[in-house]
Amino acid sequence: MNAFSSKLSRRTFLKQNSLAGLGVALASTSVTALPMIGTKAAQVPAVLGGPSAWAEVKWPVWPQWNPETDEKQLLEVVRSGIWSRADVVTQFEKEWAAALGVKRCLAVVNGTNALVTAIHQLGIGAGDEVLVPPYTFIASVSSILSNGAMPVFVDIDAETFQIDPAKIEARITPRTKAILAVHILGLPVDMDRVMGIAKKHKLLVIEDACQAHLAEYDQKKVGSIGDAGCFSFQNSKNLPIGEGGAIVSNNDHFIDLCFSYTNFGNPYGSAVGTVSTGAVMQGTKLRFSEYQAAIGLAQMKRLYAQTTTRNENAEYLKSLIKDIPGIVPYKLYDKVTRGAFHLFPFRYQKEGFKGLSREAFLNALRAEGVPCSSGYTPLNTQPYLKDTFDSENYKRMYSKEMLDINRYNEQNKCPVNDKVCSEAVWLTQNMLLGTKDDMKAIASAIEKIHHNVDKIKTLGQK
Numbered sequence: 001m002n003a004f005s006s007k008l009s010r011r012t013f014l015k016q017n018s019l020a021g022l023g024v025a026l027a028s029t030s031v032t033a034l035p036m037i038g039t040k041a042a043q044v045p046a047v048l049g050g051p052s053a054w055a056e057v058k059w060p061v062w063p064q065w066n067p068e069t070d071e072k073q074l075l076e077v078v079r080s081g082i083w084s085r086a087d088v089v090t091q092f093e094k095e096w097a098a099a100l101g102v103k104r105c106l107a108v109v110n111g112t113n114a115l116v117t118a119i120h121q122l123g124i125g126a127g128d129e130v131l132v133p134p135y136t137f138i139a140s141v142s143s144i145l146s147n148g149a150m151p152v153f154v155d156i157d158a159e160t161f162q163i164d165p166a167k168i169e170a171r172i173t174p175r176t177k178a179i180l181a182v183h184i185l186g187l188p189v190d191m192d193r194v195m196g197i198a199k200k201h202k203l204l205v206i207e208d209a210c211q212a213h214l215a216e217y218d219q220k221k222v223g224s225i226g227d228a229g230c231f232s233f234q235n236s237k238n239l240p241i242g243e244g245g246a247i248v249s250n251n252d253h254f255i256d257l258c259f260s261y262t263n264f265g266n267p268y269g270s271a272v273g274t275v276s277t278g279a280v281m282q283g284t285k286l287r288f289s290e291y292q293a294a295i296g297l298a299q300m301k302r303l304y305a306q307t308t309t310r311n312e313n314a315e316y317l318k319s320l321i322k323d324i325p326g327i328v329p330y331k332l333y334d335k336v337t338r339g340a341f342h343l344f345p346f347r348y349q350k351e352g353f354k355g356l357s358r359e360a361f362l363n364a365l366r367a368e369g370v371p372c373s374s375g376y377t378p379l380n381t382q383p384y385l386k387d388t389f390d391s392e393n394y395k396r397m398y399s400k401e402m403l404d405i406n407r408y409n410e411q412n413k414c415p416v417n418d419k420v421c422s423e424a425v426w427l428t429q430n431m432l433l434g435t436k437d438d439m440k441a442i443a444s445a446i447e448k449i450h451h452n453v454d455k456i457k458t459l460g461q462k
Helices: 010-016 067-080 087-100 111-121 138-146 191-201 252-262 290-321 358-367 383-389 392-397 405-411 415-423 429-433 436-451 453-457
Strands: 104-108 129-132 150-153 176-182 204-208 228-232 245-249 327-329 336-338 343-348 424-428
Touching (some): 067 290, 104 252, 111 204, 111 228, 111 252, 129 138, 176 191, 245 252, 290 327, 358 424, 358 453, 415 424
Parallel strands (some): 129 150, 129 176
């Protein structure tokens, strides 16, 4: 695999790459590591003027691109002049379906619209409720709102960061139509319990696998277990195309409907550009392009090996940091056979660091050359919900009582999520493509901060 990219100073890198975009990455090449974990050598933390965990780093650009192996099909597409949906998109769909072990795949413009389309074609709309966790990207919820349905938040399991199955049934009402199971961070949901609840209450299950490429639950790829699975190929994702998404299912009729909806309502099988077929439903235009598919096919060739590397390094890094007081790494459910690790999450509990704030910890970790983020803020209390409830469409569809935002907020409290949002720390997926020495250096940086926390607190970052 080619590691591309020029050498940048850490300052230049941080200036050019926003952590909020999750586009930062660490090199898969060697770095100058700190002493082995456990020594607690009296190195001064970088935030106090000592050496950083990485003295020199080759920061790679993400996504990876190797001209020698990746450009042939893309150039053929560009030179052909056939850029709208055609044979290369079909090839991508077939290969992604095969990778997931499902019958059908439909590629669309992005993961958000994959969710919007799937929800719509499963017949979910005005008056319906969809159960969703609050620890997710806003697209999970906006796709529900875009269809006129009502999101009902189910609190999460703090250990796994996922929707807590034990809290689902208490949120079911006669209006409940579906569960949106979000495999957030690339870590699978407890799908046995979710599917059992769905079967008992006759609910649909949509898997938001936008961050969970090739993750597995009980040897089955996530996205292939529920009624529909949705994926994102946005630039930071493990399978990056820039923008892109996909809907997968074993239900032919459902995928045919999704195709029609994303192609102006024309029937499945209609050629792109056809104007004489006649639309069979109200639709829109969410078609994938040939050059997007060519990029995706190139990226797919690396995904299997990268996923293995991420899993190995995630488990190794977890083993190195799990005994540091105040550091609580993710937990996987027993039947998870593989994670995607779009992000490596752990909870930072300041009590284990003598009260050092999470912000101060993050600053100290970044000073060590370790890109990190605090992740999501609570999604169930943000102003977009009131804005939607105040819209004329929602006022026509729901009673004044149901649109009372104060009442809604009271009913949708998620205290575990609130706590997790105040404790979480994320490392990006690219970091897990490094070496074992890289993982040791990350862990050693955390240990160095812990060992010198009294001195760090003197900076006034309390």
